[in-house]
Amino acid sequence: MKSLFIIKYINLIIFAIIANIPKTVTDASSSVNLISLYNSNDKITVLTSQNFSSIVNQSGTAWLIEFYASWCGHCQSYANTYREIALDTWTWKKIVRVGALNCYAGKNEAVCRQYDIRGYPTLRLIPPGTSSDNTSKGIDIPAMNANAVEKGLIKELDKMHKKYKLWPYFTPVNRITFEELYSRIPPTVKVLLVIAEKRDDFTGRHIMLDFSQYREQIAICRTTTDGKLWHKFNINLADVPALFVIFRNGTAQRINIERNNNSNIDTGNLFNNAIRSFIHRTNFIDDFNDHDLEEVILRKNALKNAEKKQKVTENKTKTDEIGDNSTVYRKVNMVDLELALSYMFREEVPQMKDIQGKAYDALVQWLSVLTKYFPGRAPVMAYFQQLLLNVNKKPLGFSGSQFRDMVDMKISNAYLPNDHVQYQHCAGSAPQYRGYPCALWLLFHTLTVSQYQVGSQQINVTEVPLAIKNYIKYFFGCKQCRDNFMKETINISQLDSQNKHQAIIYLWKVHNNVNKRLQGQISEDPKHPKVQFPNRYLCTTCKSINNSQNNDDYDISKTIDFLLDYYSRKNIDISLISNKSRRVEELSSEQERLVSTAEYKAVKLQRVAYKNENLQHVEYRSEKLQHEEYKSEKLQNTKHKEEISQQVESTNSLMRILQHSSLYVLIASIIILVLFRRRFCKVKTNRYII
């Protein structure tokens, strides 16, 4: 009875704690759903796990899809380029549509895994009618500038065009004669255009796609130097590409393309403009409407102006100061570290199709470093130990989705929380800013400092930096970031093994170089400008020159002291973690149901595992209570025993007395008996004598 009372008492305390969870802790999965780098103005279809199948699979057109992560700085920088591609190809929509999918939002990550997306941003061309169970994952188009992507796209469309009857016919018409031309096109066509160009030129195919929505009225074909038509037009190579209109009466007219020196206008656009003005001038096509093109031109201009404006804002002088009152930056937050770890193991690593060979080694290396140095709570550390054990049991590796199953292991006193909370230290002023990469940096610095603090006299200084580098190399989603990081850490294995601070300083320098490189980039949160770290509010004595952008202007020994303190266990804020742990909620509701002693014992065992959490004080109190109860019980027992033993003692002495007294009584009665007998005999004798 008393034990049940104690359980209820603990529950009350736990519920009181849970009820007081601050409002800042919200379900981040819902906020993540809102993040998209694009909207309907961009002529980009925003794809999700829900609409992907109905829009893309079994589609009558091909799809160019950008798989990205909204936290990825390079994806943010690339967004304007992708918008430009979408606008440039808007008139190709009967052949190919443009979409984007944020792998970081909602359940989209499953689609990204299905399409084997290894890094962000990835541009994939999905041919028409590719169902979701199709083994083909589409064709990668390198994510470069708009011109290069459009050329890559044209090349791929060209390779597959013969399969689709309604697509433009990209193959040069070199084997037929001029006279045969009209016999090869449908009778509805009113204008036949021929573009004469070099075989590898893209202008003709670009124009064919631009006017593909008018294919009933305008036919466009291309001819190259080695064909019969070429000779008919009698042009020389210096003149190409050249555009001709062929009339039904068998005559041809060359359309003059006004070339100017404006390098921003590419040849495709010049041809496009020339054709449109020819059609308007000649009224060959009555219902020709180029509103789409006009809209695209307007939007492209707006995009360019917005970019210019952004550059002006970016170029404004950046201050060195985050703000003295922003106390949040004075601490590292455990919420951020655990969120980064959760994303890393639940989403980022499983994104790899196969984790084998060097990638497997990198995973083992990373998990070993975490189990040794991550200053985490007991159940989180137990989780990593168990995960490392499970991974070690499969030395040949596993697939990404098998690893995902391993990550979801269910062990009561070992877990990696996936309660969705918002980033704290790494909260950005808009959803796309900061978040995961910021928390990743915090985790990396924390590990270098922790290794120094828990390590013995002799530490392996490259152990943590190499594990970090390999994690980035094999698993970090942001493609461009990992390429840059590989270059920036090329000399990582040459760290001075005699200097225990080397890893801390090395990572600090690399990070400051990244900060410098990214200053003014589109991924920079305007409320959190990229400055050299630590700024003077965080460390007044670290920097010899204020506002300096140079690592050399720091006093290294003071900076080391600062970093050791800033990334130490005691500077990690765990207040939000302790209040919100879902495990605690589960445990407390479970406790309510428990009546049997056996179940109670199980819960008690679980509670022992939480000793190092902030629940400690609750446990401590309950244990203290139990202890006190035990003590008082013991005291009572002792008293009781004493009473009994006293009683026994007194009974014993009584018995002893009784035993002794009965002896006396016996002797006395014998004496009395003897005396009585003697007297009785005397009387009797006397009577006889008489």
Ligand SMILES: Cc1cc2nc3c(=O)[nH]c(=O)nc-3n(C[C@H](O)[C@H](O)[C@H](O)COP(=O)(O)OP(=O)(O)OC[C@H]3O[C@@H](n4cnc5c(N)ncnc54)[C@H](O)[C@@H]3O)c2cc1C
């Ligand atoms: C390995 C790696 C490589 C990256 N490469 C790129 C890239 O090439 N292109 C790109 O666009 N984005 C890149 N990113 C993301 C980018 O560096 C930032 O993480 C992101 O832009 C968010 O910036 P932030 O303002 O939140 O601060 P972050 O730079 O993420 O810093 C996080 C926190 O670390 C602390 N900090 C800052 N500087 C230092 C330092 N020198 N030493 C110790 N602590 C410090 C501060 O408390 C700061 O709040 C990379 C991220 C990582 C982890």
